[in-house]
Amino acid sequence: MLPPYHGNRRISTGNHDSEFSSSTERIDISHEDAINLWNMATGYFSPCDSFHDYNETMEILQNNHLEDGTAWTVPLLLPISNKSWDRMKNGHILSLYFENRCIAHAEIREKFSLDMDFYLKRLFGTSDMNHPGVKRSMGRGNHFISCKILSFNRKNFMRNHGCMDTESVRNLWKKMGFETICAFQTRNAPHRGHEFLHKVAMLMFDGIAITPSLGPKKDDDLDDSLITMAYETYMKSYLNPQRSFFIPVNYSMLYAGPREAFHHMIMRKNMGFTHFIIGRDHAGTGSYYGRDEAIRFVRSLGEKYIEGVYMEESFYCKRCREITTEKLCPHDDIFRKRFSGSLIRNMIRNGEHFDPDIMREEVFQTLLNLSAIREEMA
Numbered sequence: 040m041l042p043p044y045h046g047n048r049r050i051s052t053g054n055h056d057s058e059f060s061s062s063t064e065r066i067d068i069s070h071e072d073a074i075n076l077w078n079m080a081t082g083y084f085s086p087c088d089s090f091h092d093y094n095e096t097m098e099i100l101q102n103n104h105l106e107d108g109t110a111w112t113v114p115l116l117l118p119i120s121n122k123s124w125d126r127m128k129n130g131h132i133l134s135l136y137f138e139n140r141c142i143a144h145a146e147i148r149e150k151f152s153l154d155m156d157f158y159l160k161r162l163f164g165t166s167d168m169n170h171p172g173v174k175r176s177m178g179r180g181n182h183f184i185s186c187k188i189l190s191f192n193r194k195n196f197m198r199n200h201g202c203m204d205t206e207s208v209r210n211l212w213k214k215m216g217f218e219t220i221c222a223f224q225t226r227n228a229p230h231r232g233h234e235f236l237h238k239v240a241m242l243m244f245d246g247i248a249i250t251p252s253l254g255p256k257k258d259d260d261l262d263d264s265l266i267t268m269a270y271e272t273y274m275k276s277y278l279n280p281q282r283s284f285f286i287p288v289n290y291s292m293l294y295a296g297p298r299e300a301f302h303h304m305i306m307r308k309n310m311g312f313t314h315f316i317i318g319r320d321h322a323g324t325g326s327y328y329g330r331d332e333a334i335r336f337v338r339s340l341g342e343k344y345i346e347g348v349y350m351e352e353s354f355y356c357k358r359c360r361e362i363t364t365e366k367l368c369p370h371d372d373i374f375r376k377r378f379s380g381s382l383i384r385n386m387i388r389n390g391e392h393f394d395p396d397i398m399r400e401e402v403f404q405t406l407l408n409l410s411a412i413r414e415e416m417a
């Protein structure tokens with residue numbers, strides 16, 4: 040059975056916007072904030088239909104739940120410039136613009152500031168400016184407004200990457216008659232270690248979906264079109280199309296490790312998944328989070344309707360002549376080839392040292408061709 044919406048409340052905000060056209064104040068918001076709005080309006084952030092206020096933010100940061108007790112780990116904050124701050128009053132209706140289009144209307148509930156050091160240390164576990172999420176947060180200032188979304192104009196949000204709303208995803212599972220469906224989150228092109236995970240999950244569950252996070256990322260992550268094209272090639276060549284799906288999620292990565300792992304999982308719960316693969320350094324960066332810390336944290340929150348699935352690290356073993364793991368392979372470490380991020384990146388970016396044990400040749404060629412086309416156009 041599909042899980043209920045998180046907090047037993049589905050949020051879906053209508054498409055209309057004409058009735059607010061007068062007496063509103065315009066503010067221009069960032070891509071990240073526009074994505075948060077999209078996720079609120081289309082059910083991914085259910086039960087949240089507002090950018091959080093001060094008390095809710097504190098409750099989330101200190102106790103990992105909303106004020107009503109629903110587990111929640113990442114505050115949804117709308118920063119506002121110093122210039123707009125003075126003008127804003129509770130009860131005002133805002134027109135939220137992104138790329139010069141009005142995408143939403145919202146009613147201001149509260150203006151507040153945060154102790155950024157506290158916020159960063161709770162959310163990211165660090166206030167180190169070398170952490171990409173910390174650096175981006177610091178660039179957003181410390182003035183915020185809480186506001187309830189009154190309307191969202193899906194047509195005017197031009198960067199939705201063809202993402203479906205949560206109800207459409209749920210309808211797909213109903214149509215397929217699946218009881219158990221597992222989501223895999225990614226921000227990279229598929230290597231053979233990923234393929235191994237997908238196939239193990241396909242053996243365990245009725246269906247799987249690759250649910251890449253498409254949206255702003257740190258500079259050394261792969262960009263959205265490369266991820267999408269690489270997956271298209273890979274899935275067409277190697278996965279059973281009756282059991283595997285590609286369902287992108289509009290999302291701006293935070294790199295907040297364990298807290299973000301839970302956040303990703305709740306978004307998948309709202310999409311109707313029953314299981315979610317948690318990576319060994321899920322939503323992590325550098326060495327800020329401990330090995331397996333994400334899965335321990337997620338399990339500690341005791342979510343009932345979607346289960347975090349953890350699979351150990353895989354590698355290619357030259358003696359087994361296949362992708363395998365510590366649990367399965369009896370051979371010595373010298374026979375093992377591991378999937379390091381930098382190895383894959385160098386292979387893709389510089390076209391060097393292609394290795395069919397690490398990546399499928401079709402995927403590699405797709406990435407190479409796309410990169411070449413881009414260079415020609417640049």
Ligand SMILES: [Zn+2]
Nearest residue numbers: 356359368370
């Ligand atoms: Zn082996």
